[in-house]
Amino acid sequence: MDMTPPAKQSVRSTASLFVTCVVDQFYPEVGESTVRLLRRLGVELDFPEGQTCCGQPAFNSGFRSDAMPAARRFLETFKDSPQIVVPSGSCTAMIRVYYPELFQDDIETAQLAIEVGRKTFELSEFIVDQLGVTDLAAALPDRTQGQGQRVAYHPGCHLKRELGVVSQPLDLMDSLPEIELVPFEQSDVCCGFGGTFSVKYPEISGAMLGDKVAAVRDSGAGTLAACDATCLMQIGGGLERQSVPIRTAHLAQILDEATS
Amino acid sequence: MEIKTKQFKKAAAATIANPELQSRLRNLYDGFYKARDRAVDATPNWDELSDKGRAIKAHTIQHLGHYLEMAEASVIKAGGKVYFAKDAEAANKYVLDLARSRGVRSAIKSKSMISEEMGLNQRLEEAGIEAVETDLGEYLIQLKGETPYHIIAPAIHMSKADAASVLQAQSDVPIGDSIEEMAGAARVQLREKFVVADMGITGVNFLVAETGTVVLVTNEGNGRMSTSMPPIHVAIMGMEKVVPSMEDLGTMLRLLVRSATGQRLSSYVTTVTGPRRESDVDGPSEFHLVIVDNGRSKMLADPEMREALYCLRCGACLNACPVYRKVGGHAYGWVYSGPIGAVVSPMLTSLPEAKDLPHASSLCGACRETCPVKIDIPRMLLHMRSELAEGRVDPQAKSVPLMERLSMKAWRMSVASPMMLRISNRVGRLLQIPLARAGRINKLPPPLSGWTRHRTFPVLAKRPFRDRWKEINLGDQERGE
Numbered sequence: 016m017d018m019t020p021p022a023k024q025s026v027r028s029t030a031s032l033f034v035t036c037v038v039d040q041f042y043p044e045v046g047e048s049t050v051r052l053l054r055r056l057g058v059e060l061d062f063p064e065g066q067t068c069c070g071q072p073a074f075n076s077g078f079r080s081d082a083m084p085a086a087r088r089f090l091e092t093f094k095d096s097p098q099i100v101v102p103s104g105s106c107t108a109m110i111r112v113y114y115p116e117l118f119q120d121d122i123e124t125a126q127l128a129i130e131v132g133r134k135t136f137e138l139s140e141f142i143v144d145q146l147g148v149t150d151l152a153a154a155l156p157d158r159t160q161g162q163g164q165r166v167a168y169h170p171g172c173h174l175k176r177e178l179g180v181v182s183q184p185l186d187l188m189d190s191l192p193e194i195e196l197v198p199f200e201q202s203d204v205c206c207g208f209g210g211t212f213s214v215k216y217p218e219i220s221g222a223m224l225g226d227k228v229a230a231v232r233d234s235g236a237g238t239l240a241a242c243d244a245t246c247l248m249q250i251g252g253g254l255e256r257q258s259v260p261i262r263t264a265h266l267a268q269i270l271d272e273a274t275s
Numbered sequence: 276m277e278i279k280t281k282q283f284k285k286a287a288a289a290t291i292a293n294p295e296l297q298s299r300l301r302n303l304y305d306g307f308y309k310a311r312d313r314a315v316d317a318t319p320n321w322d323e324l325s326d327k328g329r330a331i332k333a334h335t336i337q338h339l340g341h342y343l344e345m346a347e348a349s350v351i352k353a354g355g356k357v358y359f360a361k362d363a364e365a366a367n368k369y370v371l372d373l374a375r376s377r378g379v380r381s382a383i384k385s386k387s388m389i390s391e392e393m394g395l396n397q398r399l400e401e402a403g404i405e406a407v408e409t410d411l412g413e414y415l416i417q418l419k420g421e422t423p424y425h426i427i428a429p430a431i432h433m434s435k436a437d438a439a440s441v442l443q444a445q446s447d448v449p450i451g452d453s454i455e456e457m458a459g460a461a462r463v464q465l466r467e468k469f470v471v472a473d474m475g476i477t478g479v480n481f482l483v484a485e486t487g488t489v490v491l492v493t494n495e496g497n498g499r500m501s502t503s504m505p506p507i508h509v510a511i512m513g514m515e516k517v518v519p520s521m522e523d524l525g526t527m528l529r530l531l532v533r534s535a536t537g538q539r540l541s542s543y544v545t546t547v548t549g550p551r552r553e554s555d556v557d558g559p560s561e562f563h564l565v566i567v568d569n570g571r572s573k574m575l576a577d578p579e580m581r582e583a584l585y586c587l588r589c590g591a592c593l594n595a596c597p598v599y600r601k602v603g604g605h606a607y608g609w610v611y612s613g614p615i616g617a618v619v620s621p622m623l624t625s626l627p628e629a630k631d632l633p634h635a636s637s638l639c640g641a642c643r644e645t646c647p648v649k650i651d652i653p654r655m656l657l658h659m660r661s662e663l664a665e666g667r668v669d670p671q672a673k674s675v676p677l678m679e680r681l682s683m684k685a686w687r688m689s690v691a692s693p694m695m696l697r698i699s700n701r702v703g704r705l706l707q708i709p710l711a712r713a714g715r716i717n718k719l720p721p722p723l724s725g726w727t728r729h730r731t732f733p734v735l736a737k738r739p740f741r742d743r744w745k746e747i748n749l750g751d752q753e754r755g756e
Contacts, residue, residue, distance in 0.1 A: 036690060039740040040700060041733045046740035062744045068690040073683055075638060077660030077675070081687045088692075116654070176640035201304060205597045209637025215679075216284070216635050217725025222291045222601045223637070224729055226301075252730025255715065 027057040028146055031096035033089070033135075035103045035244070036068035042244045048271035049102045049138060055155055055274055056146055060100075065092040070117070071109040075210045079117055086117055090127050098145065099135040102267050103243050104174025107137040112177050137174060138267055139183040139242055149183075150190040151274055158274045163193045166269065167236035167261075169227070169250060171243040172205050184242055184266050191273045199234035201226065208249035220249075228253040231261060239263045276394040276422065280608035280620060280629035287602035287635070296432055300600045303431070307594040310537025311645065318533060328530045329648040331523045332585035339575060342484045342517045343566065349487025353549025355562035359514075363393040366567045370395060370476070370509055373563060374404055377507060379473040383465075385491065385501040386410035387478025388588060389513050389567055391423060391610045392623070395476070406476070407468045409497035411461055415441055424604035426590035426611065427535050432603060465497070475501035475559065479512035480587075481527055482564070485520045489564065491545040492532060499545045508547065508559040514566050515584040527587065530647035534589040570623040579658045583618045585648045592642035592652065598635060607632060614642035614652045621659060627669045633659035678722050693741065703735045 030053070034046040053060055070085035089110065093099050101107045114128035136145055148154045166188060174180045188194045207213065207223025227250055231239050239254070239261055241247050251263035279286070290296050315321045335342050347357045360366035366389075374382065382399060384390065384406055396417065399406040408417040412430035416423060418441045423429035430438065439452050442460050450460040477498060481490040489510045491498040502508050518524055532541050551558030574580045593599045593613030604612035608629070609620045617636060621629040633656040642652045661667075663674040664683075689699035710716045716732040718724070726732055 034740050034744075036696070040696075040703075040735055043736045043738065043740035043743050047743060050744070062741070064693060064741070067693060067696050070690075072686055075657065075660070076679070076683065077657070077662070077664030078680075078683045079661045080665060081683050084687065085690050088690075113657075116657075172637070172639035172641070176644055204304075205637045205639035205641065207597070207637055209639070211679075212634070212637050214723055214726055216287075217728050218284075218288050218291055219598055219601050219635060220637070221729030222297075223597050226597075248733060249730060252726075252732060255731045256729065 026059045029059040030098040030100045032060050032062050033099050033101045035106045037244045045244055045265040045267055048267040052271045063092045069106045069109045090131050100141045102138045104137045104171040105243050108173040108177035110135045140180045143183040149186045152190050155274045161193050161273050165195045165197050165236045166238045166240050167197050167199050167231055167234045169241045171246050174242050197234050197236045200230040206246050206249050208245050224253040232259045240266055240269050242266045278609050278624050283606055283631035286606040290603040303594045311591055314533040314537040328526050332648050336584050346482050346484040346517050350564050353487045355549040357564045360567045362569045366565050367393050367398045371402055381405040381472050382474040382476050383468050383472040383501050384408050385477040385498040386413050389511050409465050426588050469500050469504050472505045474507045475505040476509045477501050479510050479516050482517045483524050484517050488546050488548045492541045494542040496543050499543055502547050503558055506559055507561045509563045511565045514568055514571050531587045531589050534591040534647040574622050582650050585650050586615050591645045595641040595645035618655050627674050630663050630674050707734055
């Protein structure tokens, strides 16, 4: 596997990577792409070994006391990090938006959660808002321009509506001339994943997915991109089940491929 | 009204399997939802207006007792009567007693969700009083014996042919199947009712406390007919509908109408302050305002759920909701549907009986984004989920299946430490061997089988990221970085 370090470039930022449990366990290649991309952009990354999961599965199902140990572990593991970068809008929202809610009866932990939340960023917002890089082609002039591809982008609900991250992923992809962003119908509508919702209400989740798969299929895109591995698990699983030959890729993978 | 919240899953599945309903529900996105978007885009400073509306509601709900007393005094001053009903039963009794004492034989009704909550029509029928809905959509569903499918478009689930056959059943002369002919037929049928009615019963969109003015927002003019033709006007409202002043009303109207239908203003905005005055040539001689609690105090007392009382009943969250657009209005099993129904119905009926409602959401947040007063519905759904899961509403915790509780404990153990995660990965990879084909799982066993009904599932990576990361680091060191 090619793990070539970045071209000589001065360190412009240091950050800790919270890779998320889903990427760690199911999509390690998304984590690898995240690392390569960020290193090329001059980020010195570390990977705190104590990390597991942000606690969202339990929290969203109502099991707050079960979510707490995982959340506390996250806070303990990352509290001294200068910045935390996460290749997921949903997990970032859990940390930044819902940890204070989870610890509402524990002022000290809630305070810590707010502090840690302030320095926790989803990947695309980290690159654009923290590193100040919007034009990847200009930031990485030595890159090899890849083959042209048509990409449909699914904006994750938590990314968009909890974090307010809308333009960052689009701007990053748009800065690469070989990527053509293609619109599709009702692209702003949820894919139907919703964590345990997809298991508890498979018919509803499946019906929502059906619309998403049909719209992506009709878009003429070769790739469906998103900033959350879980949306991609849902949409990709649906595309595969219906034998639609469109690949799914995390934003980190798209950008990694285009900047190598 | 009968509570069927327990049948959510079954009713949802039936709607999903009905292509005709699915196509009508899909139209909500390009129809109401997009119309609302355009109206909002065309409104300068919508966000500020929305914040202002939210602040008005927050203030009023915070001081609800004060404003209700102010409103009561204003209505009495204008010559009206006010009755505070603690529940649906008390409200029904007041209306029935009034109708009986005045010898009312027929009543006309203008759309009112609270009267659906009370089951008022049925109670009037039982007492031998004919009650006719005059909003076209409500009229259609009343004739069909159904409940509202949507807060502002109660018959949105009916096809043109459905509507035609329902109207035809009321008429001896053949009715054409064009919209104009159908509306014309309904108009004729309803006119007769308006002329003979002894009582007009309406809902209330807003009650202005400083003047005691009841405000109705309609597009068909039926509200104005119902408030002006019969000799008695009874207005019924949930106690959260009060706003302090006429100035506040201006803000709320701008928010409500744009959010509901995408109009800048509805065709009719009817304001009623008390009964006819001596100088008036016509209008009802009696005006009664029934202010109903029916569980709202419980919401008011709960700081986590109080926000639900800010709702204007515009229906925008229904149109925005991808779950509502799949399962339809009847699946929610009571008066209110969609995201706001998922919050309000369990609160006004029973959370353990309606436990599907807070759970049947992907928490996508489209409702909050669309809400004119920014009600944080996802946060309240999450709160109700925790009330159920942690046994606070049901001490035996029977609200949550044992399987789910055990799965959560297993999950908790698996993420307790990196070592536990490693062990879980090993166990998971052993378990997935008989299931995996070419790097994916096509069929999972229960309770996860629902997932693979619609999609494949990925296999656990042989080498998780945490193992690969070490190599990346080692590589860097070898290169002397």
